[in-house]
Amino acid sequence: MDADGRWRILRLHVEDQVPLAALARHHGLGVRTLERWHARYRAGGLSALGRVPRADAGGHHLPADLIALIEGLGLTRPRPPIAAIHRTVVKVCAGTAWPVPSYGVVRSIITALDPGMVTLALEGAGSYRDKYELALRRTADRPNAMWQADHTLLDIVLVGTDGKPARPWLTVVMDDCSRAICGYTVFFGAPSTMHTALALRQAIWPKADPRWPMCGIPDLLYVDHGSDFTSDHLARTAVDLHIRLIHSAVARPQGRGKVKRFFGTVNTELLTTLPGHLHSGAERWPAPALSLADLDAAVGAFVLDYNDRAHGELGVSPRSAWIADGWLPRLPDSLQALDGLLLTVARSRTVRRDGIHFQGMRYVSPTLAGFVGRPVVIRYDPRDITEIRVFDHDQFLCTAVDQEHHAKQISLKDVQAARNARRRALRRGINERIAVVAAHTPDAPARPVPPRVPTVARLKVYKEDLR
Secondary structure, rough: HHHHHHHHHHHHHHHHOOOHHHHHHHOOOOHHHHHHHHHHHHHHHHHOOOOOOOOOOOOOOOOOOHHHHHHHHHOOOOOOOOOOOOHHHHHHOOOOOOOOHHHHHHHHHHHHHOOOHHHHHOOOHHHHHHOOOOOOOOOOOOOOOOEEEEEEEEEEEEEEEOOOOOOOOEEEEEEEEOOOOEEEEEOOOOOHHHHEEEHHHEEEEEOOOOOOOOOEEEEEEEEEOOOOOHHHHHHHHHHHOOOEEEOOOOHHHHHHHHHHHHHHHHHHHHHHOOOEOOOOOOOOOOOOOOOHHHHHHHHHHHHHHHOOOOOOOOOOOEEEEHHOOOOOOOOOOOOOHHHHHHHHEEEEEEOOOOEEEOEEEEEEHHHHHHHHEEEEEHHHHHHHHEEOOOOOOOEEEEEEEEEOOOOOOOOOEEEEHHHHHHHHHHHHHHHHHHHHHHHHOOOOOOOOOOOOOOOOOOOOOOOHHHH
């Protein structure tokens, strides 16, 4: 019986002066029991009516060495069943003067072990660290003091650049203080420095949409130890932009929990509403219906909505928290200067009389007239290669455009996919014609079909790749 139940009985004596003997007869209790309750109530009030634990509760009348033996067996890796531990203890006790404990006593000793000790002994230091070690949570005290960046593989199937189903990745840059999403990018293939650079470019430079005011250069960028985050390119960019680059501990994602919770929100709130959503445990992929551009638009709209709705921990929207009382973010001198640090770098190109040739396209600008025959460096946004930025000895010259396609965006993936499709079509035509020749001239020697040689990417997109 708990303290409340005892008080309901004792209250009749305390407040209504009902004799304890009458209460004992009515409730089937001993008079001495009620007297003890009454004495405890007078000494300590209602809380004193609770059960008083026994001084020896949880203890066992066993030798300390025997208890240590049982606990040691319970910490053996892999841990044997408690029944096997009990049998071992019985055998040991038979050869000593120790009393033989029951199965229940052995079980109670093992289950009373410190959970942290059990985890450390049976699962290792890593598991113990993640479950029981005190973690210092990084928290920024103002907007743009610290940004977090991370990638995730999305639970959706899209139409890939080659027409086959493919799962996309999402890179997000989040402001730690306000939880605002400052930039993102969606892409196919493994995460790379290029994708990180594109997300940072969007995050840093002011957006055209007034509903998305987040911009500026952060004081600190908090990332993991992925190869894209530890590249020389990102390190040099951080130095040039005066960003302190901090890497979380290896295999310890706890410090990036805020951005990972956003990934969960995207998967549960956005992707479940889109065709091609990949359900957990699904044995087969659904038929893809969306392109990467469609998903990009959906994620962009979701980010705007996310930034404008109240955050559970903040009590205000991330957008309001980022704007705060009004302040001026630190910005690069120009978009060209930012691109010079973040965007991919191609090999040097020589300016021809009809422009710059790159990826089967021809880029022209009046400024190039004075540089015909001279080598230049081009930089470009892989999501839109209808224009390139031209540099001479790290000085920006101009933006050159491909006049045939400048009215619409063409990504590098689109160009590569078109080339591959054309190559496959030519190969099919060759094989069909060889088959016709073989069918009509059986005596003619078979013309060998040249083996397909895998194409090697000649384009080096980062400076470190040119070494």
